[in-house]
Amino acid sequence: MEFDFLAIWDHRDILIAGVLTTLLISLISIPIAIILGAGTCLLRISPKRTMRWPAVAYIELMRNIPLLILIFMVFYALPFYGIRISGFTTGIICLSAYGAAYFAEIFRGGVEAVPKGQFEASRALGLKYGFYMRRVIFPQLYSYVFPPGSNIALTMIKESSLLSMITVTELTYAASDINGRTFAPVETFATIALIYWGISTLFLKLAGSTQARLGAHDSNSAIALR
Amino acid sequence: MTTALEDRRVTIKIHNMNKWYGDFHVLKGINLNVREGERIVICGPSGSGKSTLIRCINRLEEHKDGDIFVDGTPLTDDTKNIDQIRSEVGMCFQQFNLFPHLTILENCLLAPMSVRKMSLNAATNIAMKYLEKVKIPDQADKYPNQLSGGQQQRVAIARALCMQPQVMLFDEPTSALDPEMIGEVLETMEELAGEGMTMICVTHEMGFARKVADRIVFMDKGQIVEINDPETFFDAPKEERTKTFLTQVLQH
Numbered sequence: 001m002e003f004d005f006l007a008i009w010d011h012r013d014i015l016i017a018g019v020l021t022t023l024l025i026s027l028i029s030i031p032i033a034i035i036l037g038a039g040t041c042l043l044r045i046s047p048k049r050t051m052r053w054p055a056v057a058y059i060e061l062m063r064n065i066p067l068l069i070l071i072f073m074v075f076y077a078l079p080f081y082g083i084r085i086s087g088f089t090t091g092i093i094c095l096s097a098y099g100a101a102y103f104a105e106i107f108r109g110g111v112e113a114v115p116k117g118q119f120e121a122s123r124a125l126g127l128k129y130g131f132y133m134r135r136v137i138f139p140q141l142y143s144y145v146f147p148p149g150s151n152i153a154l155t156m157i158k159e160s161s162l163l164s165m166i167t168v169t170e171l172t173y174a175a176s177d178i179n180g181r182t183f184a185p186v187e188t189f190a191t192i193a194l195i196y197w198g199i200s201t202l203f204l205k206l207a208g209s210t211q212a213r214l215g216a217h218d219s220n221s222a223i224a225l226r
Numbered sequence: 227m228t229t230a231l232e233d234r235r236v237t238i239k240i241h242n243m244n245k246w247y248g249d250f251h252v253l254k255g256i257n258l259n260v261r262e263g264e265r266i267v268i269c270g271p272s273g274s275g276k277s278t279l280i281r282c283i284n285r286l287e288e289h290k291d292g293d294i295f296v297d298g299t300p301l302t303d304d305t306k307n308i309d310q311i312r313s314e315v316g317m318c319f320q321q322f323n324l325f326p327h328l329t330i331l332e333n334c335l336l337a338p339m340s341v342r343k344m345s346l347n348a349a350t351n352i353a354m355k356y357l358e359k360v361k362i363p364d365q366a367d368k369y370p371n372q373l374s375g376g377q378q379q380r381v382a383i384a385r386a387l388c389m390q391p392q393v394m395l396f397d398e399p400t401s402a403l404d405p406e407m408i409g410e411v412l413e414t415m416e417e418l419a420g421e422g423m424t425m426i427c428v429t430h431e432m433g434f435a436r437k438v439a440d441r442i443v444f445m446d447k448g449q450i451v452e453i454n455d456p457e458t459f460f461d462a463p464k465e466e467r468t469k470t471f472l473t474q475v476l477q478h
Contacts, residue, residue, distance in 0.1 A: 120286050121323035121382075125337035125389060126313030135336065139327045 007182040008191050018174025019195060025088070025170060026157045029095040033156065034149075036096060037103025042133060044108055055104065062101030068162050070094050075166045091163040091170075095156050102152045110144035111137055142214045150207035154200055161196075171195060231440060234261040236295075237393055237424050238283060243292035245278065252278055253289070254448045260393070263422045267435040270445035271471060276428045279445070280395045283426070284315045297392060313341050316386030320398040322378040324370035330357065330381050331366040334388045342389065349388070356384040360414050376407030380414050387418075394418065396427040432475055436460055444468050 008015070043055035062070075075090045085093070114137055122132035164173035175192040179185050238260040245253040253275050260266055268276045281287040282294060285301055285308050294301040296311045325333050334353035338344045344352070357363045360380035362373075370378055379399055386394060396415065400408040412434050419425055419438045429435065435442055435456060442459040444452045444467075452465045460476075463469050 115321075115323075117319055117321050117323035118325065121317075121319065121325070123286060124284055124312060124315075124317040124319075125386070126309050126341045127337060128309060128340075131340055135340075136325050140325075 011178045014174045018171040021170040032096040033099030036100035040104035041107035059101045087166045087168040099156045106148045110141035113144045146211040239295040241293045243289045266426045267439040268428045268443045274445040275448040314392045316391035317395040318399045322382045334385045356387045360384045375403045376410045379411045393424045
């Protein structure tokens, strides 16, 4: 059997558009997931039960249903209630919501790893809960949350391929498209796998160097006080 | 400081206070008044509840029964009231608990700027004043882990002082230090005592207690066994348990 990568080269514009869409979705969803995850974590570890349980319910829901089902619910079920959202936006919402639950749990693990004395010193100084979590505890989390955090971010990038099911023209959709035009599934999907692999490797490299930069307490530039 | 101690305002009033950890009765019927400018040393064997007692004063621990008043304000569950009291009560811990991701100066700026709403300039002035007082102004831009234990504890004292608290609590401030660094921390505390700061110190440093304390509180098994001035406490203790404790700690 012969490999015909030329057929794919001919459709590179579809491929490039797909890569860009995948990157764009990831680039938007990951930061939202991190911020949403931090907020969910704050609720999850709150001393007040009424704050805790919505966070617990949310995390459990997100972790226990397949992402694809979540995507289908938002894209196919919500229109019955008059809420119609584009595939792209559905992707952003679902991926962010999904990632946020995992980030929340990762942050919680990190917060529990910070020595108790840091909380006590903060409270003894009269700092308010939200303030000291944000300024004292969270900045100390990097080393605890970076490795599992980058894993979740990476999972989000790869899981964005599910959006091809609701006609978002990201990388996997582009692959099906090209496959339909060229009838060269081996070449097409091998190329796509390579591209995902490239994106992932690049992302992990980036995350690794960022962690190294943030990890060194005594050399990092001071965090602005306000 | 001409007023006799007895005539001064009561800063901290603990009345019939009890606390349990589950079934364990950790503090039993504690009564203690601390007047403005008074220096109290709390000592006793480990597990006697002395740390728990001072941690109740700024509500790092909750008491279950009885009352605690700080400057006339009762300690309750009301968060506003707790934050208010905490901003008036400084605390130093055994493990220093400096914030490792902030410089020494930033450690000192955080609370005055956030709680007292001070400007950066005003807060920096105060921070530098207290860092000079504890003799480490030249380390202001370093991070905590670049300092020795003794220096870190002195920074922790300065950080608490930056809030200009009415009372300072010390929870075994020298217990985690190498022997050669204990002196510098005790010196700083003595200096503070000399300036009329109201202080409650949990410590095993009996030399410090004798030199600095107005009254020594001896605790055992969750109770206050004896309260006396240092001379009486060390030279003519009333209670048998105090005598036993003193022979144990003063032997070496």
